[in-house]
Amino acid sequence: MGTRSGQRRRRRFRHRRSVRLPHCHRGRARLRRFTSVEAAIDAAAHRVLDRLPANGISAAAIEFLVFGLKQGWACLFGGAMLGLILVTRFLWPDHAALARYDFLFLAALAIQLAMLLFRLETTAEAKVILVFHIVGTVMEVFKTSAGSWIYPEESFFRVGGVPLFSGFMYAAVGSYLARIGRIFDMRYSNYPPLWTTVVLCAAIYGNFFAHHFIVDLRYGLFAATVLLYWRTVVHYRVFRFRHRMPLLVGFLLVALFIWFAENVGTWSRAWLYPDQADGWTPVSIAKLGSWFLLMIISFVLVSLVHRPRPLEAEEQDGSTVCRSA
Template sequence: MKLIRQFIYFVYQQSISCIFPIAIFITLAISKVIDPPLIHRYDFILIICVLIQIMMVVSGLESKEELKVISIFHVIGLGLELYKVHMGSWAYPEPAWAKVFGVPLYSGFMYASVASYLCQSWSRLKLRLHGWPSAVWTALIGCGIYLNFFTHHYLYDMRWILTALLIVVFYRTYVEFSVKEVTYRMPLVLSFVLIGFLIWIAENIATFLGAWQYPYQRLAWSFVDFGKISSWFLLVIISFIIVAQLKHVKESLRRGEPEGLMAGETKNGLNA
């Protein structure tokens, strides 16, 4: 019974952490079935996303510091969307007023919702990182992953080399999280894979609801290419590095310490 209670509590905390992405999915589903009056669907989704973000901050679910990192994700994601749509990787076929070079502005919020989930779950589950690698390595890997999303259209796709490098750099890193009074641990790379897989499932739901469209889905919806999990796995790495850096700066300022350690890092590890 104790294990069941722990699992229910874990699912509850994860669900609360997913408020932002869940709200986006609900908006996608409702607007798919019912046409918003007097406004394009993509513009309606944008308005809801803005209202959700305001609600998250006003209610205290997200701090101003977390809003900053979520805004960074919005910009990073929007930049990636502009490039990928231009290259024909996917498309947003529906009309919208708030659309730039074929990309509706609500798309950035889908990336921001991933950052929101990481920030929420980090605090709610009291995450601690052990064996976090040098900041130089994490910065280089994060930049390399992001650049590869752009350069693989012209140069060799480095995703598998980057994945191998990630395993080498993070193989000693594991994450501890607390479910009530019990602490669990998991290899960090495994947690990246699991989150990437769950985002791939969410991506299938999103494309089914018409959030965007891959070329092979133009005539009829089909499952997203399973290989996309690797892309989400790498994107989660970037997300996690940026959120961890936010925690680092916040904790350093709180303690009045130099920013040489990661957020909450002591001899025993890194906590929330």
């Protein structure tokens, strides 16, 4: 009898373990997409916000609040750079020993090192930023030589007429896309084959150079982008719930945000378009199309580091929040 009783207890223990551990494993998998700092913030937020109603206006207000906070967190690097551009526009001395552009370059490096040191971003995200800095600087060198825009101030850290801080402005877009995909646990349905997006990315990047010599193919590239991503939907988790949005709408919204940021950058004279040389005017809305296409390049490059995950894989990789009984 004692032996059979012990066997029953062992079977019940194995059954409980087989039920509970996978559930908690899913919770741990959800937290693994966060850095250690983000995991601590997430836990603190749950301790406070989980006490509030999960339905009605309170739930909607919580989702809206967390959405805004997460967006701000994803923009951490870009927001810091834009803030420094604005501050130096007003406070940087005209005859300082260190040029304003050089300060912005050194500050960008310091921000990156601090974000890695304090676990505010992952190593993979830092690699994305490096790739974007190189890709952006190459395009900047060509575009400034073609007269598309200028950098009106002097600097030591530069390549040709391009101060090296400018590459970090492209890197800020890459940083945002890499971080937001992780922070919002983005999943995709009807995502196109990866190789087709790489071909589109290469064609767009090539057109940024080639249109100075041959016909501009951007309208054909717009059409190709719409055809490729027309059915793609991004599913993202804010706090308690998953939401969904057509990916093309997401591209457009981010491009619009970058266009606003570019207006801030040109107003602060960090760089200037030819029609702004005699006095600042808003950046042409036509530039929104350029930023939309740049978004495709940015998104595809990030997707090579963080592969797009299908919505169906959510249960398999354990994204469900672990709750103690």
